Amino acid sequence: MASSSSSTLLLLSPLPLSDLSYKPLRPHYPHFLLPHCHERHRRRRRLLTRAKKGRGGGDSAEPPDRIISAVCYLYPFLDGVHFGRFLLAQFPPIQLIIFPFAPAIRLFSASPLNPFLIFLTLYFAVVRNPSSFSRYVRYNTMQAIVLDVLLIFPDLIERFFAPRDGVGLDIVMSIDSTVFLFLLISMIYGSTTCLLGQVPRLPIVADAADRQVM
Template sequence: MSGEPPAVERVFATLPYVLPFLDGFQYGLYVFNNVPGGVGFAEAVLPLVVAFNSLPFSGIIFFIGLSFFTRPDSGLSRFVRFNIQQALVLDILLIIPSLFSGAAGMVPSSVAILGSNFVFYTMALVVTYALYSNARGELPDQVPVISEAAGLQIGPF
């Protein structure tokens, strides 16, 4: 990529991370209750999460809508398309823990809490890293597996 992306592109590159953040918010329950300031943060964000989840199929609609912008002919820069694709890959990976939610009652609560915290912290770290990198005008392409998958999906252009 030549040069630093303009501020408008940085903002548009950051917006797609709202999807995995809203989908992964549920895994932060134990974190919010045990980290100082966590309850206040959760209460501030909760109306947005509730509004998002109250719309039928909002996650799927948002996901499919974002997917259209990852094509090279979308008119968006590779910087923005990469971030969209990386947010989509992260969101797909957040489906995996939900597949095991039915088994949560069969494992000790400490294991369920550990798993939930791991998923939340991983999501939060990836989103924070992407936001920080985008603010600096750098491509957030150093997330193992996720960045590689995003890069392969959008190609070199």
């Protein structure tokens, strides 16, 4: 009986602090759920990193970043301003909106290589250069580039069909005028939003730009 009582007292006696080790509780996931949980944590870390870099904040973009991003939206507009020839001929007051950009349009159209050279400069020197430019600048630059790439489709319609009269010409005029108005609205919206320090998201273009910019 003495031995049993002594062993009972030994079990009930408190252990010294040196023998206790604190082990924090960790969530236990089944092995088949581990890849999904890790991916969810990585996605959460990416969202936090983007938030810190000013992707969604209105006041987080510095003034130089806002100006550079706003200027980038001139690129697709200058490359597609020729789509507005029918609309400008029918509604001359719209020329007042285009008049301030006349010097830039003449400079842009001075050489057929200018659009391609500007494309290479914006893509490789800005979008693919995270060490020199913030994600805010690279995202807006990529959005302007994607918008310019989409101009290939109306260009192909004009070159392959090129109707001179009839219903075909009416269709081409409608397409060109729609493209021009979309470029004009995109430039005004994108540049104004960037100058305010916010993030413009153009339809179709925004998701493609997000996938390209890390």
